Amino acid sequence: MTDLLWGRQQPPSRGPKPAMTLDGIARAAIAIADAEGLDAVSMQRVAGELPFTKMALYRYVPGKAELVAVMTDLAMGLPPEHPERPWREALKTWALDLYAGFEMHPWLLLSTVGRRALGPNELTWMDRGVQALAGSGLNGGEQLDSLAVIAGHVRTIAQQSLTLPGGTTGTTEEDITATLTEVLSAQAERFPSLAAALGTAAGSENQGLEFGLDRILDGIELLITARKD
Amino acid sequence: MTDLLWGRQQPPSRGPKPAMTLDGIARAAIAIADAEGLDAVSMQRVAGELPFTKMALYRYVPGKAELVAVMTDLAMGLPPEHPERPWREALKTWALDLYAGFEMHPWLLLSTVGRRALGPNELTWMDRGVQALAGSGLNGGEQLDSLAVIAGHVRTIAQQSLTLPGGTTGTTEEDITATLTEVLSAQAERFPSLAAALGTAAGSENQGLEFGLDRILDGIELLITARKD
């Protein structure tokens, strides 16, 4: 698994030249996932996009889980380059870049659940994020934990606001808020605080991302300045 | 779907009495998921635990997705009761209670991805959380967004530290950190900040949960006190 993700495979000396590449397979799979969701990615379907049969893919990938891992790291890509900035701005743009990645490939929300092997691109994202906090005075664990909070928040908001195409869970946001307000109006006495909060909540456009980020960064800043003294 | 979750089904007048209950089915499914992971929950398997056939379940549940939804809300349960406390402590114990829920049923991390219909228990959790911020001076949207940040962080940490039984993604934490340190020692120059951070990171026991929570709550407190002036 790790070998696959990190491209550690010595090319064999004998035998016919491979007609496909792992990269090409993963790209085909990514195209399917982007268009129709991760559930639409089956070995048959991927092979169908390429002029090969299903079983030929297994010469490049041990199984579907590994294919998804390769897809994931490839789709994540490298984080965009930015000029050097103070840690807070750097972290904020890092988070917005990450959100843009989820926006481009919503199925990443599904393929990155649970503990899994990390690929080079994903590790580069982490490195870039930690880099922003390198001179902050926080120790390594605190830097990693801070980054986890931010990445987790980006995930949360992406999960709330993005529509996964084709997924069985693909409920429209209007649909879900519609049933929510319906239930809440019918049983307002059962969820009084929630009903009140939803009542005074304006049509919150994606301000949830910014709001949470600012809170988190405020909290981190508080710790950093406290450390500096 | 919503009808199922909220128990809105009028009992039919004619015909044989149902031999099962939706609740019983969901409990059997939860037991399987707890022991062997969510992937082990198939209609066949659930029916096998009960003295009935697979197709009999479809008299109670339209499909597997709905079964998972019912399982999810049931396993989430109601949030524990706590005496009234200031908002910050209330939110913190709310978060710890939520984490305990994920600990008890790790598959909830998988079954609660993406937008989906919310059940009564889950809504009660939300209500309880918002309740803590009711008198804080934040408006409804801010209360909901704050809660989302906290819940998202709990999810993130749970995802990092909990092992999903039976899952294909079930890699051990030691295993994953082992390959991580192996890769980082081999290519330290490629991920300098990350390598440095991991170097100075002590064996971070689940302090990630507390750390992030404190940062987030600090950030929220900052906003609240700023509002109060």
Next chain:
DNA sequence: TGAAACTGTGTCCGACGGACACAGTAATGT
């Protein structure tokens, strides 16, 4: 010029979710 190693293919399997028709059962209307 074999022999060895590798590629792509075809066939087969078990498990999955689910459609559908069927027999049995309980309440209803006449």
Next chain:
DNA sequence: ACATTACTGTGTCCGTCGGACACAGTTTCA
């Protein structure tokens, strides 16, 4: 009382999935 109606649980069947395996064709090395 009895037929009708509505419901329950069952058995059979289908398409799709991931994947094991044997096989034929192709390239390279001894």
